[in-house]
Amino acid sequence: MAILTQLQSKRLLTATEISKFYNISIRTVYRDIKALEEAGVPILTKAGKGYTIMEGYRLPPVMFTEREANAFVTAEKLVQLNSTALLPRTTKRA
Secondary structure (H helix, E strand, O other), X not given: OHHHHHHHHOOOXXXXXXXXXXOOOHHHHXXXXXXXXXXXXXXXXXXXXXEEEOOXXXXXXXXXXXXXXXXXXXXXXXXXXXXXOXXXXXXXXX
16 A cells, blocks of 8 residues: 555656665565556556556545554455465455
8 A cells, every 4th residue: 555655646666766665675566566456556567667557546545543454454364364265365455
């Protein structure tokens, strides 16, 4: 979500910029961008230049309390441990 927020606020970001900003590996950036795409976020990749979001796309702000957010993360982890292959992917996208 943090990467999505950053992409919404800037025209074009490279994987290197994202990795440095969040102190994560380039590989993690690629994985997270792929997860956003799989969740339906229209990310455009400009070869050799970086990532941007399709013009006009905006995700409305979602506000959860810290306890609510932690409950979602906990539920996702439990589903990953105790479910068939389809349900964990669906839960992760949600």
